[in-house]
Amino acid sequence: MPTEFAVRIATAADAPAVSRLLAVSYPVLLRAAYDGATLAAALPLMTRANPTLLSTRTYYVAERDGGPIVGCGGWTRERPGSGEMVPGLAHIRHFASHPDWAGRGVGRAIYASGEDAARLAGVRRFECYASLNAENFYGALGFRSVRRIEVPMGPALRFPSILMVRSI
Numbered sequence: 001m002p003t004e005f006a007v008r009i010a011t012a013a014d015a016p017a018v019s020r021l022l023a024v025s026y027p028v029l030l031r032a033a034y035d036g037a038t039l040a041a042a043l044p045l046m047t048r049a050n051p052t053l054l055s056t057r058t059y060y061v062a063e064r065d066g067g068p069i070v071g072c073g074g075w076t077r078e079r080p081g082s083g084e085m086v087p088g089l090a091h092i093r094h095f096a097s098h099p100d101w102a103g104r105g106v107g108r109a110i111y112a113s114g115e116d117a118a119r120l121a122g123v124r125r126f127e128c129y130a131s132l133n134a135e136n137f138y139g140a141l142g143f144r145s146v147r148r149i150e151v152p153m154g155p156a157l158r159f160p161s162i163l164m165v166r167s168i
């Protein structure tokens with residue numbers, strides 16, 4: 001199994017590859033924490049690359065040398081859903097690793113790139129709407145769980161998640 005990958009800033013041209021990665025990652029890695037009905041409703045909405053996010057230059061991909069994208073994730077000043085901005089605060093967005101690469105440091109490497117850039121940009125605090133399966137991942141990165149929340153997704157779905165925070 002290969003172990004080498006590099007993290008770079010994503011561009012709009014990565015949209016098809018990021019969508020492919022989300023479509024491979026989420027159904028497998030969310031299965032441990034969500035029932036089938038919730039996933040059936042949420043996955044079509046969650047597994048599309050967000051073009052706005054891809055153009056922020058604070059969203060990243062991890063890729064093998066000349067090969068496929070094996071991870072993605074980043075942050076924005078805008079709060080997901082409302083677009084609200086609070087000075088010093090940023091929001092963790094749309095992290096995923098390929099299931100074959102889970103547990104190999106891809107997510108941590110993407111987070112580290114984002115955290116360095118965020119600190120330089122004056123961010124002092126991250127918030128994250130973590131999927132239930134990802135609580136231990138964000139915990140390993142130094143995030144603290146605040147409370148269970150339900151993230152509105154589409155007109156009818158409230159996706160069970162955890163609000164997590166950390167200072168940077």
Ligand SMILES: CC(C)(COP(=O)(O)OP(=O)(O)OC[C@H]1O[C@@H](n2cnc3c(N)ncnc32)[C@H](O)[C@@H]1OP(=O)(O)O)[C@@H](O)C(=O)NCCC(=O)NCCS
Pocket residue numbers: 025026029030071094095096097098101102103104105106107108109129130131133134136137138140141
């Ligand atoms: C959450 C996710 C992005 C983690 O990515 P990853 O590449 O597997 O994470 P890493 O290998 O970099 O792990 C970083 C740390 O988190 C820990 N970790 C990761 N997943 C974990 C899990 N499910 N349970 C416990 N610890 C976990 C690792 O042990 C590692 O700790 P260490 O560096 O101290 O040894 C990946 O599991 C995923 O794509 N999940 C599905 C999508 C998702 O839930 N995204 C988050 C949306 S909010």
